[in-house]
Amino acid sequence: MRHPWVERYAPLATTVLVLIAIWYIAAIAMNLSLVRDAFEREETAYTLTDLISGTLSAERPLLPAPHQVAAAVYDSVFGYPPLAPRSLVYHSLVTLTATLLGFVLGALLGIVLALMIVHSRVLERSLMPWIICSQMVPILALAPIFIVVLGALGLHGLLPKSIISAYLCFFPIAIGMVKGFTSSEPQQIELMRTWSATSRQMLWKLRWPSAVPYLFASLKVAITISLIGAIVAELPTGAEAGIGARLLAGSYYGQTIQIWAALVASAVLASGLIGIVGLVERGVARRMGAH
Amino acid sequence: MDPRKLRLGFLFAAGAIVLALLLPSGPRSPSLLPSPAIWQTTACAGLLFLCAAWMANARATAFGLAGITLAGGATLAMLRDPAIAGSAGTGFWMIVIAVWLAAALCVVNLAAMRPLRTDRQNILNILVPLLFGAVVFYLWEVGVRGFGVPPVLLPSPSAAAAKFASSLPTLCTDFVQTFVRGVLIGYAIGCGAGLLVAILAHRYAFLGRGLLPLGNFFSALPLVGIAPIMVMWFGFDWPSKAAVVALVTFFPMLVNALAGLSASGHIERDLMRSYAANHSQSLSKLYLPAAMPFIFNALKINATLALIGAIVAEFFGTPTQGIGFRISTEAGRMAIDMVWAEIALAALAGMGFYGLVALAERATTFWHPSYRT
Numbered sequence: 180m181r182h183p184w185v186e187r188y189a190p191l192a193t194t195v196l197v198l199i200a201i202w203y204i205a206a207i208a209m210n211l212s213l214v215r216d217a218f219e220r221e222e223t224a225y226t227l228t229d230l231i232s233g234t235l236s237a238e239r240p241l242l243p244a245p246h247q248v249a250a251a252v253y254d255s256v257f258g259y260p261p262l263a264p265r266s267l268v269y270h271s272l273v274t275l276t277a278t279l280l281g282f283v284l285g286a287l288l289g290i291v292l293a294l295m296i297v298h299s300r301v302l303e304r305s306l307m308p309w310i311i312c313s314q315m316v317p318i319l320a321l322a323p324i325f326i327v328v329l330g331a332l333g334l335h336g337l338l339p340k341s342i343i344s345a346y347l348c349f350f351p352i353a354i355g356m357v358k359g360f361t362s363s364e365p366q367q368i369e370l371m372r373t374w375s376a377t378s379r380q381m382l383w384k385l386r387w388p389s390a391v392p393y394l395f396a397s398l399k400v401a402i403t404i405s406l407i408g409a410i411v412a413e414l415p416t417g418a419e420a421g422i423g424a425r426l427l428a429g430s431y432y433g434q435t436i437q438i439w440a441a442l443v444a445s446a447v448l449a450s451g452l453i454g455i456v457g458l459v460e461r462g463v464a465r466r467m468g469a470h
Numbered sequence: 471m472d473p474r475k476l477r478l479g480f481l482f483a484a485g486a487i488v489l490a491l492l493l494p495s496g497p498r499s500p501s502l503l504p505s506p507a508i509w510q511t512t513a514c515a516g517l518l519f520l521c522a523a524w525m526a527n528a529r530a531t532a533f534g535l536a537g538i539t540l541a542g543g544a545t546l547a548m549l550r551d552p553a554i555a556g557s558a559g560t561g562f563w564m565i566v567i568a569v570w571l572a573a574a575l576c577v578v579n580l581a582a583m584r585p586l587r588t589d590r591q592n593i594l595n596i597l598v599p600l601l602f603g604a605v606v607f608y609l610w611e612v613g614v615r616g617f618g619v620p621p622v623l624l625p626s627p628s629a630a631a632a633k634f635a636s637s638l639p640t641l642c643t644d645f646v647q648t649f650v651r652g653v654l655i656g657y658a659i660g661c662g663a664g665l666l667v668a669i670l671a672h673r674y675a676f677l678g679r680g681l682l683p684l685g686n687f688f689s690a691l692p693l694v695g696i697a698p699i700m701v702m703w704f705g706f707d708w709p710s711k712a713a714v715v716a717l718v719t720f721f722p723m724l725v726n727a728l729a730g731l732s733a734s735g736h737i738e739r740d741l742m743r744s745y746a747a748n749h750s751q752s753l754s755k756l757y758l759p760a761a762m763p764f765i766f767n768a769l770k771i772n773a774t775l776a777l778i779g780a781i782v783a784e785f786f787g788t789p790t791q792g793i794g795f796r797i798s799t800e801a802g803r804m805a806i807d808m809v810w811a812e813i814a815l816a817a818l819a820g821m822g823f824y825g826l827v828a829l830a831e832r833a834t835t836f837w838h839p840s841y842r843t
Contacts, residue, residue, distance in 0.1 A: 187679075190676050190677070190678075190679035190680035191679070191680050191683055191684070192680075193676075193680055194677070194680030194681060194684060195680075195684070198684075209703075241702070241703065242703075300581055300582065301577060301578045301581040301582070304580075304581040304595070304598045304599070305577055305581060305598050305599055305601075305602035306602070307599075308599035309599060309602065309603060309606075312817075312821065314774060328623055328624070328806075331622065331623060332623070399690075403690050403691070403692065406692050407692040407694060410692055410694075410695060411694065411782055411785075414782070414785050414786075422695070423695075426695055426697075426698050427698070427786075429698060430698030430699075430701065430702065430786050430787075433702070435699065435702065438698055438699055439699075441695070442695050442696065442699075445691070445692050445695055446691050446692075449690055449691050449692060450687065450690070450691075453690055
């Protein structure tokens with residue numbers, strides 16, 4: 180019998196190691212012609228080891244090696260004071276505030292819509308198809324004109340980005356909460372009726388508690404969508420700060436390592452936010468009597 | 471709906487029409503509506519609302535709808551008058567309020583109806599959201615033109631529709647560039663690769679246990695951020711968009727297909743083993759059919775993700791065509807009606823794509839409990 184940790188983490192560790200190995204090989208293969216051209220332009224003699232070490236330390240590689248990305252992330256996180264414009268922490272914070280504000284707005288909107296839909300048959304019939312249709316529209320396509328219009332109205336900075344985030348992330352919450360609010364057992368609803376519970380009592384004592392698992396499931400989906408919304412909203416404005424702005428600047432000036440560092444920052448943000456939601460979920464579940 | 475409330479509502483609507491006939495509808499037209507034809511149409515609508523109020527039952531909806539059509543048509547005709555458009559008076563808004571009120575009553579009335587026959591129920595299920603949407607578009611149109619909102623901020627739906635009709639060739643090339651080349655090719659590659667890797671991971675449990683946590687992790691990442699790198703690798707044309715779309719659609723498909731492949735029950739698996747089925751036989755006869763609902767779930771999620779991925783990738787550089795390229799340049803030139811036409815195009819493409827996937831799902835997984843009710 181193998182140790183359960185081995186059983187659990189050996190496949191994951193192997194896959195990650197294999198992926199990193201593939202990454203190194205790909206980095207060497209993709210940067211090879213670049214480095215060879217550079218050597219031949221300078222007409223210096225070169226050996227195979229020179230070539231390979233060159234591919235792994237090129238300044239503007241097509242694909243930076245993992246250690247270069249790690250070094251760039253470390254450098255831009257710890258190399259500057261946290262609020263300097265070259266620090267990745269600063270840009271992450273800018274995106275994080277927009278994400279969180281949009282997430283809160285979107286969650287409130289989604290929950291309110293779900294409440295309205297659950298309580299009114301008219302709204303369920305007339306609003307629900309349009310909510311679903313609104314998601315068939317690639318809403319990120321709206322981002323640039325949204326920012327232009329809001330800019331013309333004198334709104335800049337944080338709010339337009341958050342509105343786009345909110346517009347993106349209200350949908351999974353609304354759908355999930357409609358499902359959650361209607362997920363209580365018919366028997367329980369009938370029990371509440373025999374106690375002649377008002378619809379408000381029914382909401383607080385039955386519908387909300389049974390909707391909580393659905394709430395957290397959709398919050399986890401929504402928070403990444405909100406982050407995507409904030410990042411994309413930073414693109415068309417040519418915003419001077421934020422992860423999206425770093426991506427755009429990196430792609431304009433060919434700073435591949437900077438793009439990868441920004442991607443790593445967004446990955447860290449996404450997994451951190453999901454982790455926080457998961458922690459809150461566990462805490463709430465414990466308060467509600469789960470084991 | 472309570473007949474007394476219905477009656478009161480329609481009476482209010484008729485009263486608003488009467489007020490509209492008395493109050494000025496524009497700055498220069500003195501009291502009555504500009505032309506006798508419009509005057510008569512509006513008065514007719516008021517009479518229809520009165521009839522609806524008198525009946526106050528399910529049949530009142532038909533009279534209400536007729537009145538809404540007449541009064542709505544009258545307001546749209548009045549907006550052609552340049553004296554009214556942009557500076558509409560109280561009389562004009564009274565008609566709009568009457569239309570809105572009557573439409574709300576009709577929607578409520580229709581939604582409360584519970585016909586016994588299923589085909590009528592189906593018609594009703596389409597009619598209610600259609601009416602709701604038509605009213606929203608009407609209010610948008612009348613509001614934008616009546617208040618004279620500058621078209622730079624928000625064009626009226628009719629202006630966007632006119633732009634859509636007049637620039638069909640441009641829209642067509644954009645559609646081909648973004649949707650046919652970028653989205654469809656990337657979608658096919660991403661979903662196909664995700665499904666293949668899922669089948670491999672299902673065959674070799676070690677691979678599966680390693681890939682599943684990674685797949686979950688990656689499908690939660692903002693992967694559209696990879697777009698600038700793909701543009702750098704594959705150039706400005708459609709291959710880079712297809713690459714972004716493939717990457718964005720790969721992980722949802724992997725995670726869902728993996729869940730679906732392990733969704734078949736123990737009894738079925740034991741049955742396959744007792745038939746001495748080899749792996750490819752049980753794959754094609756048991757695992758894949760059982761995974762179909764999950765695969766279609768991923769296909770539906772990916773249908774929207776793919777379009778978003780392609781449009782965002784175009785923000786980072788394109789040849790001079792494509793939906794995303796057009797949206798960002800026309801927004802920069804403040805040609806907002808063209809932007810809305812492109813958005814309508816993207817919405818139509820997205821809805822059509824999603825609808826096709828949903829139809830295919832219905833045809834393939836007709837045995838699933840959710841379709842057998």
